[in-house]
Amino acid sequence: MVVKVHGTNYASGPRRVFACFYEKEIEFELVPVNLFSGEHKSPEFLKLQPFGVVPVVQDGDFTLYESRAIIRYYSEKYRSQGTELLGHSLEDRGLVEQWLEVEGQNYYPHVYTMVVQLEVHPLIGLPVDDKVVAEHEEKLAKVLDVYEERLSKTKYLAGDFFSLADLAHLPFTDKLVNSIGKEHLIRDRKHVSAWWDAISSRPAWKKVLQL
Template identity: 45%
Template sequence: MALKVHGSPISSATQRALAAVMEKQLEFELVPVDMASGAHKKEPFISLNPFGQVPALQDGDLTLFESRAIASYIGEAYASQGTPLVSQDPKENAIISVWCEVEAQKFDPAGSKLAWEIVYKPMFGMTTDPAAVEEHEAKISPVLDVYEARLTESKYLGGNNFSLADLYHLPSLQFLVGTPTYKKVFEPRPKVDAWVKDILARPAWQSVIEMQKN
């Protein structure tokens, strides 16, 4: 089996890469990386990603790291399989790329920090900082206003078809849905709320969720 994903299913970045693989219905091997013991900072993993962060992908003689780059590669290299995650039309793909950038530059800085405060800290026995939660709720709210307007024009962020632009959001959204923050800043925006529920219900993403239980 040529395709290997090195990482941990509880890692949001690994989840992003796995979501792309699942959408493409590819056969792959998940190579567990024991982050609790610091395996991601040591050999042999450090040879795959010199920054010591999961995930890493091996596809034959190709090695990649950074979850968005991995997902983008999967979308392009396996364009004819599974769910189309990119468009073959340059203009349509440019729009998808714009919203991929929006996720990375506008949504994720606040979304990932909210997930850290609300979900990861309690998971690791740490105390959530209410001031930090309030700060990042304030930062993400205007981004969601833009999303609400965009989703009035199209079913998904990149257009009328699910794409990488939506997929990149899945890990943070999974952590936030059902939380007081979600009820406060996501649910009042009906188009955003419907979009979140739609993409989180995708069978490929549900398969990623199942992997966390093993």
């Protein structure tokens, strides 16, 4: 059965899921949700996802939301299909989880705030708060210094294997590099830069960008 993904081709949460589905060779159907008209806050959508955000997947009668939960579930369910995204040992998986948490707690919040200020605010006619941007850029730079150190030792975040930990960084790092003019944060760091080239050139991610 084809998995239904309620979302959009441009939002970062759904893009995490699409990247995972292409890596795992899972067939899916995109059910468009119009974020501009507020469809994600409609009573009908809230029945599927009570917090009013995308994505949500429907797989037969099983419904699941939160992009990082969805990618974990499908990486486990189709473990032997497509790219192995959880590592091979229990310890690999532990480190994948560690870096997924670092992405969710230390990386994403800063990039998200910068994207809201620099991309969303101009779109909806709100002023950009330069102080907020500078504050989060400074914090993100410190986080990326830790990544640089880590990636000087291993090719990918959880070790010498591509995993969900790397994949989860794709949508918002793409924003940083290609939408809000902060590519220097990546390019100023030799190993982070090489890592970004390696993960963003994967066929699965290129397919997401063409969706």
